[in-house]
């Protein structure tokens with residue numbers, strides 16, 4: 672079943688259209704920003720890859736992996752630091768809080784699209 676109600680912290684991670692191909696409510700918090708129309712044009716310009724990540728501290732660890740919003744300020748080794756140049760084409764998104772992680776996962780996935788799974792418990796991982 673869908674894991675949007677899981678007690679475990681979740682982050683919605685998305686490869687944006689430029690990441691796939693070198694009017695969404697999703698960015699409603701930014702609707703008053705001057706760059707909002709171009710942001711919506713960008714996000715709806717092509718297919719995206721959606722992911723739901725789950726685990727302790729996943730919001731912070733996903734954002735660390737993604738790097739700063741402005742790719743020119745993103746550290747080498749981060750996705751944006753290595754693969755992007757402009758803020759308006761920054762390749763990937765990650766939720767900025769656990770609450771937004773739940774909200775965005777519920778927005779982008781339907782009931783039943785996320786499957787519950789358990790890894791094989793191996794002694795060196797538990």
Ligand code: RTP
Nearest residue numbers: 706710739740758759760761763764765766767
């Ligand atoms: P995201 O939500 O996509 O992970 O990005 P973020 O938290 O790092 O940055 P946020 O401030 O929430 O902005 C969301 C996305 O809007 C675009 N943006 N363009 N042209 C500009 O000045 C500008 N500022 C932000 C970026 O695609 C940013 O990721």
